Amino acid sequence: MARIELNHLAHQYAPGGDYALQPMQHVWEDGGAYALLGPSGCGKTTLLNIISGLLQPSEGRVMFGERDVTTLPPEQRNIGQVFQFPVIYDTMSVFDNLAFPLRNRKLGEDYVERRVTHIAGMLGLEDVLKRRANNLTADAKQKISLGRGLVREDVAAVLFDEPLTVIDPHLKWQLRRKLREVHEQLNLTLVYVTHDQTEALTFADKVVVMLAGQVLQVGTPQALFERPEHTFVGYFIGSPGMNFLDCQVDGSHAVVDGERIPVDPAMAEAARTAGGLLQLGIRPGLIRPAGADEPGLTVKVDKVEDLGDYELVTGHLGQHQIHVRLEQSEKIGSDGLRVVFPTENALLYADDKLVG
Amino acid sequence: MSLVLEGVSRTVGGEVYLDDINLTFERGEFNVLLGLTEAGKTTMMRIMAGLEPPNTGRVVEDGQDVTRVPVRKRSVGMVYQQFINYPSLSVYDNIASPLKLAGLDKGQIDRLVRTEAERLGIDHLIDRLPAELSGGQQQRCAMARALVRDARLVLLDEPLVNLDYKLREGLRSELRTLFADRDTVVVYATTEPEEALVLGGKTTVLHEGRVIQHGVTAECYRHPANTTVTQVFADPPMNLMPVVVGDGEVSVGGLLRAPLPGHMKDLAPGHYTLGVRPHHLYVAGADNLVTLHGTVEVAEIAGSVTYVHLEVNGRDWVVEERGVHPVHPGERFDIHMDLNRAYAFDSADQLVAAPDSQRG
């Protein structure tokens, strides 16, 4: 177990070329569950490979606790890794698969037996220990991959590279639940790479959102959802993403195509100081319908989608497209939908960065 | 104008892939085929396309039996999970390829290719090779190729599964508009309930080679025909619990005893399975709610909601609660259930009572 420190870390694949990873400085706490979230090519896999030791960074150091592991190969780093597609040793039984990392390190058979049984019990694999790993389902195989990481007591961190890609939705829930349980029980540092916001948010204590080799925000799922520090974070997290409307600031109001929307005065002040392109951001689910006598904004409705548990309204506020998530039994009037942007949920962005 | 499957079955080497499928797909409708991996979705599409014959049954297109008409002689467009394009042809030539095979003249091909590329938003990439495109763009190219010749049948086999989450979201909402004005039978296979709901139209739920429900997508969601549908067509799956109904009450051992809600009043006394969606369970109590005890296993915090996984009476349940609620594993936890939102399934797992509310 260890905390992971990335010290002035940066990476270029070719000297003088573009940075695949922009210089960064982070400390990931011991026992934390971290998710690296971003679209393809954002550098999340590069960062994971640097942590696992498959890749050496061109600049900076990687520390596991007090130990500098920058130049160490994967086998000397005490990590486990679960890949996108199940990696198992086809010809071995499940037991032998789980025992493999221990036997490679020449540990006694008694110990191996005890340890494998313990881990198999934790992952719910005890019934298939004798079976050949090759004939199992994808989710069982991923559990085996995970088990090979967990079976070593000295494991410092377990890394996951989009491990749920090949798993059916209802099994994803079970596997994620298993992951959380393992995390609670073993208190390991976990790092999880994904492009899927749901996976990242449900898995992690802290999510690291990346774009183009840069870390845009590190925060709790709640923080990322409620106070995205960058418009990309707002867009990328949430389905559909946050609404962003170009605006001006007038006093403590944001003005969008002539509509005056009250915002936090301190934030309005900060936005005026920051200057640049100003945008008002609000989550589709945090917009609420206006009460009967309440002054509200009128959204022209273009489309209403019935998504089973809620309705998704696509409409226009002035010239700007806007999504509103409606709970059941909220009716849309003939002239459109009257809504309120709660002040605490309406955020201002200057040149894509949250102000205040 | 339609595509009809009549008693279609397919067995390969003793293993049943499809079992007595009877379905009608209308033109101009969006049809979703929902099911787990290996539920038979791909086999069904292959039979519809004529890539594979059924062992028994017929495929009827617009009143004509086409069961044994090979795919080349049908009018079918297909998009796969993998991004399949001709690697040595430009995007333009890729899209043009089915038209060239159909023997259209150059001017016509040019017009159709450019229109289709524009509809899919890849008109600026038309001279590139597939390898020079991103995954999303490659899939758009494959879709353009499938759509360009206005095939009578367009089959999409989990086309978005290999795309990034956000790309998927964008393309998914475009898909409906893309097919809205086409006189074609569209079938879209997916494993994801959310995808089915966003795409709308009609949904067929397949499970182990059988159709377990077929109907308007939102209707299927609100009235899941049986307990299997509640697991396949809901994410997270519906929470289930065996209960006893009798004397105007519903009870579970010592855990719960409550008067029957309105929509279950007519149930005959006996054993049932009660189903409750995760977001109809609440952390906070209220007068109209009944209380259940569970043991917390884990909690997942997903931005605006918290998923609390609990063990309730030996069952794995999930509570979806708005906001952030820190809970601790092993903790005893009270959850509150709105029985008016609960479903009841009989001993054969068939739906017998669904909530009256407009939304499930």
Place this chain on the structure above:
Amino acid sequence: MEKREYQWAWLMVLPVVLVVAFSAIMPLMTVVNYSVQDIFGPDSRFFVGTEWFKEVLRDPQLHGALIRQIIFSAAVLLIQIPLGIGLALCLPKKGPWVSVSLVLLALPLLVPWNVVGTIWQVFARPDVGLAGVFLNSIGLDYNYTGDSVDAWVTVLVMDVWHWTSLVILLCYAGLQAIPDAFYQAARIDGASRWAVFRYIELPKLKGVLLIAILLRFIFSFRIYAEPFVLTGGGPGNATTFLSQRLTTMAVGQFDLGPAAAFSLVYFLIILLFSYVFYLTILNMDREG
């Protein structure tokens, strides 16, 4: 039901069936016909039943050729398969040297079989051949035309030179198909190089190796041109293998009946071996 589906397919393969019928089945029937008759001339032949088969199966010359053949094929497999795997593992995985090494490896496969024999005949000659002269100069008394051990070694080395490339290329393709994640996982699990080979590479190469063994067995079991050109089956009968013995019988001695019986036995041996392989591969698919 199943049958009706494939009617059209049968029609499509009909031309091939006809060609095969003329080129293979009819000659085969002729051979079967010969094998049960004693032929003195175009118009005088007698039915002899299984007489030729009995004779052939008792013929010590043939026993000798069969034993040599089996030893030769076994030696070929024992040398070429491990060597092929080993060299495939040594090849670069990416970079400019990949294509260079692949082309170099493919070269021996492109040489016509009788030319291979001629090359080695010259190469190994103790008086003027590079290898022959060299071996003698370092004090080995090497003469493949006089010494049967030398002849054997020469034929084997020639075959290794000629055919190991095929095994290497097949294994190389098999190795390239193994995803990187397997190697990464093995490194993380602390696996030794040997363990990586034993638990990842070898299992993943299983299918390819079966094909390689099958091809090498069939090719080596019916080898003819190379030893014929190189040693002519000598010295004595030391390197006379089945096909050469058969040719001597049919063309040299014109014993058509026994030769026909013999070639059927020969054919059955290859068929049997191939069938065993077919079953193995089929079984493997089912497991996988």
